[in-house]
Amino acid sequence: MENALKGIKILDLTQAMSGPFATMLLGDLGADIIKIEPPDGDQTRSWAPPYMEGISSYFMSTNRNKKSLAINLKTEEGKQIFRKLIAESDVLVENFRPGVIERLGFSYDIARSINKNIVYCSISGYGQTGPMRDYPGYDLAILAMSGLLGITGNPGESPVKFAVPIADITTALFATVSILSALYNRERTDEGQYIDLSMLDSNFLVLTHQLMSYLSTGKNPEKLGSAHSSIAPYQAYKTLDSYIVITVGTEKLWKTFCETIDPGLENRPEFKTNVDRVSHRELLKKEIEDALKNKTTEDIYRTLVQNGIPCAPVNSVADAASSSQIKFREMIINMDTDYGKIRIPGTPFKLSKTPGEIRFPPPSLGSGNEEILRKLGMTSRQIEELYNKNIIFKKMKDE
Secondary structure (H helix, E strand, O other): OOOOOOOOEEEEEOOOOHHHHHHHHHHHOOOEEEEEEOOOOOHHHHOOOOEEOOEEHHHHOOOOOEEEEEEOOOOHHHHHHHHHHHHOOOEEEEOOOOOHHHHHOOOHHHHHHHOOOOEEEEEEOOOOOOOOOOOOOOHHHHHHHHOOHHHOOOOOOOOOOOOOOHHHHHHHHHHHHHHHHHHHHHHHHOOOEEEEEEHHHHHHHOOHHHHHHHHHHOOOOOOOOOOOOOOOOEEEEEOOOOEEEEEOOOHHHHHHHHHHHOHHHHHOHHHOOHHHHHHOHHHHHHHHHHHHOOOOHHHHHHHHHHOOOOEEEOOOHHHHHOOHHHHHOOOEEEEEEOOEEEEEEOOOOOOOOOOOOOOOOOOOOOOOHHHHHHHOOOOHHHHHHHHHOOOEEOOOOOO
């Protein structure tokens, strides 16, 4: 079976998380990704510990299915090589602050003059236009500015950052959808286009029902910890030994839940409808936890699942990684690499005819130099001269 994006060539000038995660997804789907790195590499190569066989595990998390070209784009010879790559590529993705790529001499207009069909995606904190375009935008700042951070955590307590850079990852998903849409449009029109992808735009949209609640009432949504603003019971509840998440979204489920946990709850007037239960969320939480306090999470989980109640134990990362479902779905795989055996996440792209595939591991810095440059027609002697002039760089193993 072939990959869905086989033959699509992508130039990846991104670092950190949002851009690399987006291009990694496209690589899983079969695109050829050339990761353009400066002489000292993507900044996340130094975001460690921990290391995995000498390479930062953070870098490893977003850079599989890519080939690394470590090149100095501030030199004229480096620029000439990059122009040749633009001429034969389908997509260019960059996540510099606005204005940086223009100063390098590779704005969208320049790229389009080289390759009129290029799909060019710029990812930035606040977008290429507007009064905040020049502000730096890392994940936590975007979470705060978008309003998402302001509704996390428990009532009366400080905001809580999500444990992974969720604003970056959300942006990466929007970038991936945008790039695929632009490629599809190019098939119909034979025209490339420019994508101005803003982290703030993306995460403001992620407010979804919380934003609509504000727009419809004029009231700020409240912090609710793990609880849901419009559904109850729908949060984490304490058990004898840990916590379990229980999500009861319909009246039919509520009836079954009560029959399973405590039949007396169904007849309480405070809990008659979902509106009632939301209004008395804290009282309901106390009653549920009283019913669960002498039972283990495992026992409760098995009982609720058997009765069709959506629920889950609050797993640690180790628990999740060792679960039977993750193993069955092959969401952790083993790979043999030039720098040792590693385990990495699998791909979620389970397409019946063009499934995602992890073809090769995250690259060491500059490991793709020779292959990429030879495909541009360069000889071994010319490549050696580039090394001698410090135009390209290579490092076989990060330390």
